[in-house]
Amino acid sequence: MRRxxxxxxxxxxxxxxxxxxxxxxxxxxxEWLRDTFKDLREDYAEAQSEGKRLLLLVEQRGCLYCRDMHxxxxxxxxxxxxxxxxxxxxxxxxxxxIEIVDTDGETLTEKEATRKWRVLFTPTMIFLPxxxxxxxxxxxxxxxxxxxxxxxxxxxxxxxxxxEERYLDQSEEDFQRYHARMIKERNDGDTR
Numbered sequence: 001m002r003r004x005x006x007x008x009x010x011x012x013x014x015x016x017x018x019x020x021x022x023x024x025x026x027x028x029x030x031e032w033l034r035d036t037f038k039d040l041r042e043d044y045a046e047a048q049s050e051g052k053r054l055l056l057l058v059e060q061r062g063c064l065y066c067r068d069m070h071x072x073x074x075x076x077x078x079x080x081x082x083x084x085x086x087x088x089x090x091x092x093x094x095x096x097x098i099e100i101v102d103t104d105g106e107t108l109t110e111k112e113a114t115r116k117w118r119v120l121f122t123p124t125m126i127f128l129p130x131x132x133x134x135x136x137x138x139x140x141x142x143x144x145x146x147x148x149x150x151x152x153x154x155x156x157x158x159x160x161x162x163x164e165e166r167y168l169d170q171s172e173e174d175f176q177r178y179h180a181r182m183i184k185e186r187n188d189g190d191t192r
Contacts, residue, residue, distance in 0.1 A: 026061030047088030
């Protein structure tokens with residue numbers, strides 16, 4: 001009986017350690033997420049002043065895949081380090097009514113923006129370039145868009161691929177080949 005209670009307590013503590021605070025909008029609110037006025041041009045300027053890349057994270061209330069990313073992927077120390085040190089993550093609510101300003105200057109609600117950006121899945125990560133074109137929407141100038149929930153390894157590889165600007169020359173190694181090479185390198189380095 002003691003072992004059962006100890007196991008239940010340990011499971012509860014482990015679950016609480018990975019739980020992420022929820023906002024009034026039903027979306028996860030980790031500490032690394034930036035709370036902005038959602039003027040993407042201003043967010044870009046702030047990211048630049050910190051030497052970071054603007055990253056849009058589209059989510060929705062009740063999204064099981066978003067929860068999985070927040071509890072299992074974004075908590076991975078390697079992914080978390082990139083979120084905190086390299087990126088300026090701004091959350092966009094797929095069905096939200098908060099007014100935002102797109103990179104092209106158009107003012108619209110979050111849900112109008114996500115429709116404009118053709119976002120179909122949550123979570124979706126939209127990686128913006130190091131230099132914005134102010135006449136082009138966020139998604140149309142994104143260097144990469146990652147729709148759906150992925151493991152820490154895949155997310156780490158995408159974030160690193162963008163950070164290292166490997167998207168600029170994909171003639172020899174596109175993301176899929178880069179990702180396959182990273183998996184092999186991690187597996188070859190496994191000393192089990």
